[in-house]
Amino acid sequence: MVHTDNDCPFCQRESLTDILAEDDDRIWLVNKYRTLEETYQTVVIEAAEHNGDITTYTREKNRAVFKFAMEAWKKTIDSGKYKSVLMYKNFGPYSGGSLRHPHMQIVGLNKIDAYRNIPQESFDGAFFYERYGLKINISDYPIAGFTEFNIIISNVSNTEYFADAVQVVAKYILNDFFNGKCTSYNLFFYRIDEKTVAKIIPRFIVSPYFIGYKIPQVTDHKHNSELGKDLSAKLLHEMGDNS
Structure with missing residues (x-):
């Protein structure tokens, strides 16, 4: 900085x-x-x-x-x-x-559609948390590779639980993800099909595969499933369970 x-x-x-x-x-x-x-x-x-x-x-x-x-x-x-x-x-x-x-x-x-190069599938993935009008997944097809968390809400006027979920996921990235060795993240917001999405991306030095050839490296489904279970438990602990 x-x-x-x-x-x-x-x-x-x-x-x-x-x-x-x-x-x-x-x-x-x-x-x-x-x-x-x-x-x-x-x-x-x-x-x-x-x-x-x-x-x-x-x-x-x-x-x-x-x-x-x-x-x-x-x-x-x-x-x-x-x-x-x-x-x-x-x-x-x-x-x-x-x-x-x-x-x-x-x-x-003024002139650029920022969404034109964002594939819809980068927001797809198995939802591991669905409460308070929120759905959270790990992208099956991340934009830049490795792990991307998507927090999706339909009612954008209800920002409180949306804010809570982003806070829990961001804490998880800095404190638990990759054994606590991650020091950086990006948070991006999107409007897609009347839904609002917050995409949180843990950041490391960017892979040369992506920089040189635009080939993203993706974590496997088993690892994503384990991450989802771990993060879901933290979300339930921090935000409660109204199911």
């Missing part, structure tokens, strides 16, 4: 400009440093604390972050100005992020 605590622009809140919305210590603002042409790039600052994250917030704090971010994402989509609108989060040294302070990015693409 590039910035230290002393020069983090998101910690210097009094100097922030082009603010679109605020709620408690959450801020949605226009990104000063555009990295793509023909885009509208914004940032959701999740919290005031520099070292915060989905995995360290209280349940109530995380729910508030998700409500705020998803409302900003919806507002950008509903504006009708963009071909497609992305929302995503980077965390950790292998995630592609350049700033430690917790934030998500919402990007409106």
Whole structure:
């Protein structure tokens, strides 16, 4: 991560400009440093604390972050100005992020359909958790390879359990997945067939098979089944069982 605590622009809140919305210590603002042409790039600052994250917030704090971010994402989509609108989060040294302070990015693409190269089957897989209107699986055909967790919800207005599930899965990735050796993840959001999907991807150094030849390596069904059982037990413990 590039910035230290002393020069983090998101910690210097009094100097922030082009603010679109605020709620408690959450801020949605226009990104000063555009990295793509023909885009509208914004940032959701999740919290005031520099070292915060989905995995360290209280349940109530995380729910508030998700409500705020998803409302900003919806507002950008509903504006009708963009071909497609992305929302995503980077965390950790292998995630592609350049700033430690917790934030998500919402990007409106003027001319590009961001979904055109995303195969539908990357969201397919055996569901190992189905409660509170949520369905969670491990992708049988991951986009970049290895393991991708999909959290799918039909009623996007009910963000609380959605936020809870993402929090549990993200904690699992950092604390339990790969014997606790994973330090990074990406979180991507999608709107597909009136459903909202959060895809959480544990990040390591990218495989040369994928970089050089776009050949993804995929974990086998037996291993995915074991991961699903382990994670399902944690979800039931953290979120309860209303079945």
